[in-house]
Amino acid sequence: MSVHLLSEPIAAAYLTPGRLWSLVAALAGVIGVIVGGLALARHRSGNTRRGAVVALTAGLLGMAGGGFVVAAAEGGPGTGYGIVGGYIALVIGLLAAILGWLALSRSRRTA
Incomplete structure (x- = not known):
C-alpha cells in the first residue's frame, strides 16, 4: 500500500515560479531598506523626501x-511554492x- 502525499518536497536548487516571485518581492524590500536607511542617515542634509518615498x-x-x-x-x-521566501519578503x-x-x-x- 502506497501513501500519496499532497505536496512532495522539491529540491532547493530548483527555482520554481513561487520561489522566483518571493525572491523578487524580497529584493524590492531589500532595496527599500537600503534606500530608507540612507534617507534616514542623510535627513540633516535635506532632500531626503525622494528616498523616503522610494x-x-x-x-x-x-x-x-x-x-x-x-x-x-x-x-x-x-x-x-516559495512560502518561506514570501514570509521573509x-x-x-x-x-x-x-x-x-x-x-x-x-x-x-x-521642511
Whole structure:
C-alpha cells in the first residue's frame, strides 16, 4: 500500500515560479531598506523626501508580493511554492516601509 502525499518536497536548487516571485518581492524590500536607511542617515542634509518615498513604495511592493506568494501557496516549506521566501519578503517589506515612513515624517518636520 502506497501513501500519496499532497505536496512532495522539491529540491532547493530548483527555482520554481513561487520561489522566483518571493525572491523578487524580497529584493524590492531589500532595496527599500537600503534606500530608507540612507534617507534616514542623510535627513540633516535635506532632500531626503525622494528616498523616503522610494523606500516606502518598495516596502509596500515587497509586502504585497510576499503576501501574494503566501496566499497563493498550496503547500508548506520545501514544496516549491516559495512560502518561506514570501514570509521573509513580508518582514523585509515591512521594515522598508517603516524606514520610509520614518524618513518621510522627518523630512516633513525639517521642511
